Amino acid sequence: DQQVKQNSPSLSVQEGRISILNCDYTNSMFDYFLWYKKYPAEGPTFLISISSIKDKNEDGRFTVFLNKSAKHLSLHIVPSQPGDSAVYFCAASAAAGNKLTFGGGTRVLVKP
Amino acid sequence: EAGVAQSPRYKIIEKRQSVAFWCNPISGHATLYWYQQILGQGPKLLIQFQNNGVVDDSQLPKDRFSAERLKGVDSTLKIQPAKLEDSAVYLCASSRSGRPTTTGELFFGEGSRLTVL
Numbered sequence: 001d002q003q004v005k006q007n008s009p010s011l012s013v014q015e016g017r018i019s020i021l022n023c024d025y026t027n028s029m030f031d032y033f034l035w036y037k038k039y040p041a042e043g044p045t046f047l048i049s050i051s052s053i054k055d056k057n058e059d060g061r062f063t064v065f066l067n068k069s070a071k072h073l074s075l076h077i078v079p080s081q082p083g084d085s086a087v088y089f090c091a092a093s094a095a096a097g098n099k100l101t102f103g104g105g106t107r108v109l110v111k112p
Numbered sequence: 113e114a115g116v117a118q119s120p121r122y123k124i125i126e127k128r129q130s131v132a133f134w135c136n137p138i139s140g141h142a143t144l145y146w147y148q149q150i151l152g153q154g155p156k157l158l159i160q161f162q163n164n165g166v167v168d169d170s171q172l173p174k175d176r177f178s179a180e181r182l183k184g185v186d187s188t189l190k191i192q193p194a195k196l197e198d199s200a201v202y203l204c205a206s207s208r209s210g211r212p213t214t215t216g217e218l219f220f221g222e223g224s225r226l227t228v229l
Contacts (some may be wrong), residue, residue: 004154006154009152041222041223042222042223043116043203043205043219043220043221043222043223044155044203044220045220046217046218089154089155091154099157099160099168100155100157100218102154102155102156103154104152104153104154105152105153105154
């Protein structure tokens with residue numbers, strides 16, 4: 001039972017353009033959502049998060065949008081840079097606990 | 113500040129053998145997590161410790177997996193006997209508080225890659 005899904009396993013984008021990563025969830029109890037970035041042979045690192053009381057959170061080139069009615073969130077990277085090439089994981093947690101449920105990840109390749 | 117340390121980085125074993133992974137969290141972090149990441153999937157929580165007590169081990173296959181965190185610092189994850197499907201990267205993470213999800217304050221180690229032949 002995958003409660004957090006990232007349906008696009010990979011994404012290729014030209015440097016300077018926008019990268020849009022999507023994530024869907026099924027558990028209506030999730031109230032906090034996070035994005036992690038992972039380079040090869042390294043552990044995931046926190047990128048950006050959003051609470052369910054908001055619909056948008058921005059941090060520099062990274063913006064996360066949340067659509068609670070559709071149970072959908074997306075991560076926008078503008079402009080994309082070659083250093084953004086990595087695997088991005090969407091994760092969610094419910095107020096009742098602090099356990100993170102991760103999606104399967106999307107591999108992003110930014111071409112120079 | 114030193115990050116989360118894990119060893120070994122790589123391990124290859126035959127099925128039915130045993131293996132142990134070690135984790136040293138960031139100094140002062142009370143909460144320690146072990147995640148299993150199978151190729152092509154996201155990390156899955158195996159066990160969470162708060163100091164040296166277990167908070168959540170609901171997804172730990174207890175017939176073959178065990179974990180301990182003696183003295184509330186280092187932790188060891190053991191698999192005995194290993195199966196082919198245990199091939200994965202085992203990630204250790206730590207956080208200062210028990211609610212890292214609201215701050216993103218969850219720091220991962222580089223992981224231990226296990227291959228079971």
